[in-house]
Amino acid sequence: MHERDDIITEARRWIGTPWRHQGRSQAGVDCVGLVVLVARTLGLEPEDVTGYTRRQDGRALLRYLHKQLELKPVTDWRIGNIGVFKESAFPIHVGFLSERDGVPTVIHAHARRRQVIEEALLPYGAPFVVFSFPEVH
Structure with missing residues (x-):
């Protein structure tokens, strides 16, 4: 069993790692890759999906997340939760x-x-949906 602080400690270790579309290593990661690799480092085994386009289908992303993670109230998120953000009205x-x-x-x-990077949430924008790893409390 892991704690939410473990997730943040591991996620912060990745700060400064280059961005790379579909990246899954210290040489480069994208947003989904960061979530997958942080989880794997903590001994969790999320199903990884690659092959998506640079402007991925938000519906497919949400189906993937709903299948593996627990939905949490967007107004009562906790550190270590995974926020889904919209870009141009699409959750991507x-x-x-x-x-x-x-x-x-x-x-x-x-x-x-x-x-x-780690940045203030308010200027970036509130998450559209919030999830957590089922194994983390």
Whole structure:
């Protein structure tokens, strides 16, 4: 059994890792790859899906997440939860929800910034949906 803090500690180890579409290593990750690799490092075994386009189908992403993760209330998220974010009205991006010095943050592989970053959540935008790993409390 893992704690939510374990997820954030591991996710922060990836900060600065280059962004790479469908990346699944320290050489580069995308947002889904970050979630998969953090989970695997903690001994969790999420099903990984690759082969998606750069502008992935948000419905397919949500089906994939619903199949493996537990849905959580979007208004009552906790650190270590996985937020799904919309871009141009489509749910196509994921990141770990956290906080630093009491400020809500998101840790994610940011394509335009070309790396994994942690940034304040408020300017980035609230998650559309929130999930958690079933094995983490």
